[in-house]
Amino acid sequence: MADIADQTPERIPINLVVNGARRTLEVAPWTTLLDALRDRLELTGTKKGCDHGQCGACTVLIDGRRVNSCLTLAVMKDGAEITTIEGLAKDGALHPLQQAFIDHDAFQCGYCTPGQICSAAGLLAEGRARDADEIRELMSGNLCRCGAYPNIVAAIEQAMSRS
């Protein structure tokens, strides 16, 4: 089935459900999910840090699992459900992780924060972290150059204890 490539090569139509809303767009095969979200869907909450999967600023949830959107080709995720930082609050109420990051002042410049919170949402869904050491280990894919790590861990512990 090579028919996808037989269509106009630079523009391939895809459907995504982004933060609960169905979005249809045409992407080049080399468009990353990160660029599609930021430049095409104008969801700039997801950040581009290293663009190489090393910093975690681009972390989003695909079908509930946390991934690096900078290393994901949008065309490969046709039909997927994407959750970004913009989609975590519900009915005007912050997600418990968002509130916990505020409560614990878990950021300084804030650039890594959307990725930290999306990654933490994935971490909570995975259910593998039970204490601060496990949070630290399983959040190691998210760097914070301001060094807010102690407060980030405290915020995630708070959200974990209330979930």
Added chain:
Amino acid sequence: MNNFQYSRASDVADAIRLLAADPGAKLIAGGTNLIDLMKENVERPSRLIDISRLPLRDIEETADGGLRIGALVPNSDLAYHPLIEQRYPLLASAILAGASAQLRNMASVGGNLMQRTRCAYFYDTTTPCNKRSPGTGCSARDGLNRNHAILGTSTSCIATNPSDMSVALAALGALVHIAGRTGERTIALTDFHRLPGDTPHLDTNLGSGEIITAIELPPHGFARNYSYLKIRDRLSYAFALVSVAAALELEGNAISEARLALGGVAHKPWRSPEAEAALRGQAATADHFGRAADLLLQGATARSHNGFKIELARRAVVRALIQATSATPQSQVHKKIA
């Protein structure tokens, strides 16, 4: 990133056909290494063949009591699978020692085997590199080579394979199932990756038109006496300077079976039949472990910055075997080395 064509394979045969039709094509599943290398213009495929939707995601028991793991099982799903946790905890531990939670969610088992053996010069397209551009020379030999190989090197290349999963698979005696135009074949994991020789651009023995369909684990999982000990510059999310997969079968204090594999020290996971034979029938003591480590590291050579790895590897082997003997495997969370 270069422009490329995109195809979505409908089944394994379709993927093989698409590969044959375009010599510049590459398969993509998780993409965690390939997309990264494409962004650096190190990889420039003419076409990506998306295999991520193929039905290669099952983990099934084999007739002989082993496990067959589909090539597209994500690394995280494999590490947390109950049968892996119970029967092959060495493999679970090694996978969780590698990469980040996000990358483990994305990366497939087959893709983990196919990640490039590499070093910083391989990534830097402004420097000579025999792996990236055959015949241009090796910048690492007389460059910054602290992270580089000490075993099985050649004058052409001293890069290391960074996979933790492969080190455990090598120790466990895993098999790789491969499909191609002429049918299916199976090779040992230890024969899957290559030493650099004078063809460092070839990391594996996978043919150009072939696809990995599954990994097979033999029945014996060494679930009691094992340890995966990874030594690195930071506590998480870093490649190994040296890693050790150690597995023992003990009768009292006597070793009836031993497996040892090293990561971070060679172009492929490093095993030595002599080192393992030297442990069989011996008492599980630090002296015997040291002798096995010496045999495993026989022929190790260093360049200007990586000489420390030889002694580090020797001590890591002894420590991992002590951990395995006492059934206190290295934790991948609490990093204090016991």
